[in-house]
Amino acid sequence: MDLSFTPTEEAFREEARTWLAENVPAEPLASMDTPDGFEEHRAWEHILFDAGWAVVSWPERYGGREASLVEWLIFEEEYWASGAPGRVSSNGVSLLAPTIFDFGTPEQQDRFLRPMARGDEVWAQGWSEPDAGSDLAGIKTKAPRDGDHFVIDGQKTWCSRGAFADWFFCLVRTDPDSERHAGLSYLLVPGDTEGLEARAIGRLDGEPGFAELFFDGARVHERYLLGGEGEGWAVAMATTGSERGLNLRAPGRFMAAADRLVGLYKERADSRGPDLDRRDQVVSAWMGAQAYRWQTYATESRLRDGAPIGSEASFMKVLWSELDVELHATALRLLGRDGERADSSWMDGYVFALSGPIYAGTNEIQRNIISERVLGLPRR
Amino acid sequence: MDFSFSDDQVMFQEAVRDLLANECPPEVVRAAWENESGRTDGVWTALAEMGVVGMTAPESAGGLGMDETDLVLLLEEAGRAALPEPLLEHTAVGIPTLAEAGGSVAEAWMEQAAAGEATLGAGPEAGYAVGAAACDLVLLIGDQVRAVLVDGASLVEHRSIDWSRRLFEVDGEAVALDADPELAFDRAVGAAAAQCVGVAQHLLDATVEYVAQRYQFGKPVGTYQAVKHHLANTALKIEFARPAARHAAWCIAVGDPDRSRDVSLAKALASEAVDLAARTALQCHGAIGYTFEYDLHLWMKRGWALSAAWGDAAWHRNRIAAALGI
Numbered sequence: 001m002d003l004s005f006t007p008t009e010e011a012f013r014e015e016a017r018t019w020l021a022e023n024v025p026a027e028p029l030a031s032m033d034t035p036d037g038f039e040e041h042r043a044w045e046h047i048l049f050d051a052g053w054a055v056v057s058w059p060e061r062y063g064g065r066e067a068s069l070v071e072w073l074i075f076e077e078e079y080w081a082s083g084a085p086g087r088v089s090s091n092g093v094s095l096l097a098p099t100i101f102d103f104g105t106p107e108q109q110d111r112f113l114r115p116m117a118r119g120d121e122v123w124a125q126g127w128s129e130p131d132a133g134s135d136l137a138g139i140k141t142k143a144p145r146d147g148d149h150f151v152i153d154g155q156k157t158w159c160s161r162g163a164f165a166d167w168f169f170c171l172v173r174t175d176p177d178s179e180r181h182a183g184l185s186y187l188l189v190p191g192d193t194e195g196l197e198a199r200a201i202g203r204l205d206g207e208p209g210f211a212e213l214f215f216d217g218a219r220v221h222e223r224y225l226l227g228g229e230g231e232g233w234a235v236a237m238a239t240t241g242s243e244r245g246l247n248l249r250a251p252g253r254f255m256a257a258a259d260r261l262v263g264l265y266k267e268r269a270d271s272r273g274p275d276l277d278r279r280d281q282v283v284s285a286w287m288g289a290q291a292y293r294w295q296t297y298a299t300e301s302r303l304r305d306g307a308p309i310g311s312e313a314s315f316m317k318v319l320w321s322e323l324d325v326e327l328h329a330t331a332l333r334l335l336g337r338d339g340e341r342a343d344s345s346w347m348d349g350y351v352f353a354l355s356g357p358i359y360a361g362t363n364e365i366q367r368n369i370i371s372e373r374v375l376g377l378p379r380r
Numbered sequence: 381m382d383f384s385f386s387d388d389q390v391m392f393q394e395a396v397r398d399l400l401a402n403e404c405p406p407e408v409v410r411a412a413w414e415n416e417s418g419r420t421d422g423v424w425t426a427l428a429e430m431g432v433v434g435m436t437a438p439e440s441a442g443g444l445g446m447d448e449t450d451l452v453l454l455l456e457e458a459g460r461a462a463l464p465e466p467l468l469e470h471t472a473v474g475i476p477t478l479a480e481a482g483g484s485v486a487e488a489w490m491e492q493a494a495a496g497e498a499t500l501g502a503g504p505e506a507g508y509a510v511g512a513a514a515c516d517l518v519l520l521i522g523d524q525v526r527a528v529l530v531d532g533a534s535l536v537e538h539r540s541i542d543w544s545r546r547l548f549e550v551d552g553e554a555v556a557l558d559a560d561p562e563l564a565f566d567r568a569v570g571a572a573a574a575q576c577v578g579v580a581q582h583l584l585d586a587t588v589e590y591v592a593q594r595y596q597f598g599k600p601v602g603t604y605q606a607v608k609h610h611l612a613n614t615a616l617k618i619e620f621a622r623p624a625a626r627h628a629a630w631c632i633a634v635g636d637p638d639r640s641r642d643v644s645l646a647k648a649l650a651s652e653a654v655d656l657a658a659r660t661a662l663q664c665h666g667a668i669g670y671t672f673e674y675d676l677h678l679w680m681k682r683g684w685a686l687s688a689a690w691g692d693a694a695w696h697r698n699r700i701a702a703a704l705g706i
Contacts, residue, residue, distance in 0.1 A: 001382060001383060001384065001385055001386075001389075001449045001626070001630055002381070002382050002630075003381060003382070003383065003627055003630045003631075004381070004634070005381055006381070009381065070381045262704050262705075262706055265706050266705070266706055269706065279701055279706055280694070280697055280698075280701075282701075282706065283697045283698075283700050283701045283704070283706075284697065286700070286704065287645055287648060287649065287697070287700065288620075290624070290642075290645055291620040291621070291623075291624050291645070291649055292620065294620075294623040294624050294626075294627045295619060295620050295622075295623045295624075297381055297383055297623070298383040298622075298623035298626070300381075300383075301381075301382055301383035301384045302383075302384075304382075304384075305384055312619075315615070315616055315619045315620075318612075318616055319616065319620060364605075364609075366612075367608065367609045367612035367613070368605065368608060368612075370612040370615055370616070371602075371608035371609070371611050371612045371615075372608070374615065375584075375588050375611055375612070375615055376588065376592075377588060377591065377592060377602040377603070377607075377608055377611065378592055378599075378600050378602055378603050379603065380599065380603050
């Protein structure tokens with residue numbers, strides 16, 4: 001056990017911090033859930049990529065710098081502490097890419113990873129359907145094979161930034177007679193496919209950040225099948241491990257938010273005097289971020305020793321999503337009557353945080369997974 | 381950055397776990413509840429023979445020269461077994477503090493303490509020293525660390541809800557040690573946090589086992605989502621307290637500049653975890669858990685005691701607030 005950072009890791013942190021200090025836009029970008037903001041965020045991804053910071057842990061041939069997982073966690077700490085913009089490419093980079101590394105053919109890896117990393121192709125997830133949310137195995141969208149193509153008919157929904165995205169990673173039923181977990185396949189679908197229409201839906205914040213996808217005889221070539229035909233469930237479960245665990249929401253994001261919350265408390269206390277109840281809530285939120293940090297580094301060590309991430313990712317998902325709500329709710333309480341102001345980044349953050357316990361598998365589902373797969377409680 | 385324990389550390393943990401499983405079953409803990417000292421008949425000696433009791437003493441004094449990162453897993457095991465022995469006071473606090481202080485007190489006691497022939501107690505100056513009557517020397521930790529010889533000291537005993545924890549107010553002629561009182565305090569806090577994690581883990585494991593075999597309405601109560609989610613919430617608290625407690629041990633071992641803040645982080649998280657584990661364990665056991673005959677309460681009460689000892693969660697949150705400058 002040695003919980004200090006090596007000189008190499010410290011040098012990496014310093015390099016990241018210096019670059020970010022010089023390059024992070026001074027003014028916040030427009031919301032990435034609007035057409036203009038989406039393109040502003042895409043341009044920022046180009047800048048990150050060209051400087052070698054978009055995907056630090058990836059192989060060099062795809063634009064990475066082969067950083068270790070610890071270095072990636074360090075990068076995330078520095079990235080969010082610097083106040084840099086949200087990552088519009090994150091659903092591709094954090095969720096789909098690990099799955100492509102594990103299941104993709106060399107041709108698929110060469111085709112997709114680099115443009116994804118640069119933000120030239122931004123990906124959105126097409127999994128949920130109107131009648132299949134938590135019960136993902138209940139999806140009905142069909143995609144039977146026709147020669148060397150799959151023909152998709154059906155509907156996907158709650159697709160984040162689906163109205164602006166270039167590509168979709170979809171879970172579909174390639175065996176139309178199958179049920180539940182069998183007969184599913186993982187298809188990569190170009191956004192300009194004929195017979196695919198994406199319609200924006202306003203999210204809770206009023207921005208068109210959601211989309212519904214309508215498939216009407218959309219033909220997708222078999223070279224875009226990720227993993228085996230009919231093996232989509234297993235491939236999808238690899239993605240959920242990334243979605244729930246540390247890939248999508250590294251501790252650095254919450255550490256930075258907790259530090260800002262401490263700063264907010266100081267400001268308020270300076271002008272209005274101390275408020276010990278609220279101070280305690282601030283400390284609790286700070287503690288949650290730190291707890292996540294150490295648990296993540298401990299998990300990284302286990303992964304390095306060869307342990308699989310497995311169902312333990314559900315611990316992380318519940319922790320960070322509920323921490324995020326607590327943290328922003330505490331900030332709004334500190335702001336008092338100013339909390340409701342729509343120009344407050346804390347209110348925006350709160351509204352976004354509220355989606356956390358719902359997306360990527362609701363926290364009720366995560367608690368079922370923890371109790372059944374980690375603790376081994378009987379299913380029925 | 382590496383959280384992995386060495387093979388030797390893991391083997392030591394497994395050896396202690398096996399020893400406690402054999403030598404410190406609930407009957408032995410119960411016997412300590414009822415006897416004169418509050419301690420077991422023989423487990424401390426067995427731990428001394430294994431090298432655990434004196435592991436933090438320098439090798440020159442007959443110890444193993446180990447530090448908090450070696451000890452933390454054993455403290456978790458002590459909690460898991462509800463061990464009624466002074467591993468915290470003697471091994472985690474007493475010996476390292478004496479070693480730091482040096483001087484005549486260390487010279488007089490270190491070798492005996494390392495061999496387990498003399499027992500060191502510890503307590504906060506404004507609080508209780510657990511098991512002081514069965515110790516030889518007690519360290520009182522306040523603005524300074526003061527060593528009080530038990531022989532000749534005035535001891536006022538109070539009962540704990542955990543009958544194996546004999547609580548003493550200690551007063552007597554004291555020698556001030558040349559040791560950092562905040563470090564001594566943090567050693568105790570860090571050790572209590574690790575023990576809380578172990579107690580919580582046992583409460584969770586015992587409850588998982590119980591709800592899987594307790595049938596109501598024709599199926600195990602552990603199939604019901606309300607029960608599952610209580611247990612998942614408890615598992616979550618433990619999952620995030622444990623790495624913090626191990627990190628705190630490392631901070632103590634290396635003298636990290638944020639040591640006090642991060643030891644408080646560990647104790648606050650571990651106290652919250654064991655509080656929830658005790659509450660969940662009782663609720664999911666139902667009436668059987670509410671009896672004195674059933675063993676569950678041995679761990680519940682140890683959990684309540686350790687949660688509050690050396691600063692409860694709220695106390696440590698306040699300490700963190702001060703460290704954050706708010």
